Amino acid sequence: MSRDTVNAICRTFPGAEVSDPWGGGHDAWKVGGKMFASIGAKTQGVSIKTDSIETAEMLIEFGVGRKAPYFHRSWINIPWDLPEEELRHRLAESYRLVRSGLTKKAQAALAPFE
Numbered sequence: 714m715s716r717d718t719v720n721a722i723c724r725t726f727p728g729a730e731v732s733d734p735w736g737g738g739h740d741a742w743k744v745g746g747k748m749f750a751s752i753g754a755k756t757q758g759v760s761i762k763t764d765s766i767e768t769a770e771m772l773i774e775f776g777v778g779r780k781a782p783y784f785h786r787s788w789i790n791i792p793w794d795l796p797e798e799e800l801r802h803r804l805a806e807s808y809r810l811v812r813s814g815l816t817k818k819a820q821a822a823l824a825p826f827e
Contacts, residue, residue, distance in 0.1 A: 714793040727824035745819045749811040758792040761807035
């Protein structure tokens, strides 16, 4: 996996937009202005949001990811060596979670997602 793979996957999510809010080569993927994935300029992997601190801890314990530096404890950093199918699943779950927290009006303005 690579930055290009993550960006190609995230680009397919309805309403997803990428920016570099901190400068220096970060890719922050957002839907409705809320971030669901971030690729750091130096840290290898992609950081994603989970539904809770407990879920993040469980995924870290099972070796799916590691603590995401600079993020809330409900976020994990997924290394590049995760199989693409699992990476796609984790990105989609993070996107769904953030999307579901948007206002009903904002959600209705987005195309359906799986």
